[in-house]
Amino acid sequence: MTSSSTHTHTHTRRGRTHAVLVTAVRSxxxxxxxxxxxxxxxxxxxPDQQIFADLGSWRAFLPVGEISAANYAGVFDRVPFARFLLNSVVISGLTVAxxxxxxxxxAFALARLRWRGRGLVLGLVLxxxxxPFETLALPLLWWVNKLPSFEADGFTLAFKQGWLDTYQVQIVPFVANAFALYLFYQYFDSIPRELDEAARIDGAGWFAIYRRVVMPLSGPAIATVAILTFLPAWNSYLWPLMVVQSEELRPVMIGLQYFFQLDTSWGQVxxxxxxxxxxxxxxxxxxQRSFINSIASSGVKG
Structure with missing residues (x-):
């Protein structure tokens, strides 16, 4: 056997070993x-008895024993799940949009426009x-309780003070997000500026460049921000617990409290x-694809 054949065989064997190791790690x-x-x-x-009986064995991960949909029926009997789900969809959807x-x-103003002090502004935002949000929760609670609000009273609008127990108090404080802004900034900064110059030659203003040039090229960044904004909005627990009292305005995470009152049913949980x-x-x-593309294209850039 020649040296080149031996080298090729060794390289192939190493390649196979590497593939096996990668597959094992992924698994x-x-x-x-x-x-x-x-x-x-x-x-x-x-049922709860079956859950505790299966703990400590692989039966806990298998559909064996007393299998039924009774726990799901119990969820709808115990909490107004449809209302909680609708609230969370509305709150999370509007927060994302x-x-x-x-x-x-x-981010467009920071990345594409040239103006004095934009570096300082970006640094302050970051x-x-x-x-941590916990340090801001009480001051934020005080401020939202001072903001003006309007509510419909028949065919008239009545003025009141405070946003407590409303939808907007669960949405507006979380619209501006420093991490999302930085992701957009990083992605916008990687788009060639020659596109801006070409658009301006054609008579486009800055808003037209933002809407027709930059945003259509930023699909991966939009997908990433959508996911990273949706998750904390959907999982929000502390803030709704502080500002919402009406059951018809509560999101899904607050609904978990209902299952730990009186008798706890772990199957229903x-x-x-x-x-x-x-x-x-x-x-x-x-x-998923856009999220991975965004991480690969912009997340590793400094």
């Missing part, structure tokens, strides 16, 4: 992240990332958790 990661979801789904189909609009326009996880998984699957 372990898949199991690590998937098993908790599988456990939740399987437990949602079992307004967040994309506001943060992208601010500095807010180090401030798992069923409820499964139901509120479905929209998150669906959103990620819908934007």
């Amino acid at each position: 372990v990661l898949v199991l690590f992240f998937a098993l908790p979801i599988v456990f939740m789904l399987m437990s949602s189909l079992k 307004l967040g994309i609009l506001v943060n992208s326009m601010a 500095a807010t990332l180090i401030v 798992m069923a409820y958790s499964s139901l509120i996880t479905i929209p998150v998984v669906a959103l990620f699957l819908a934007f």
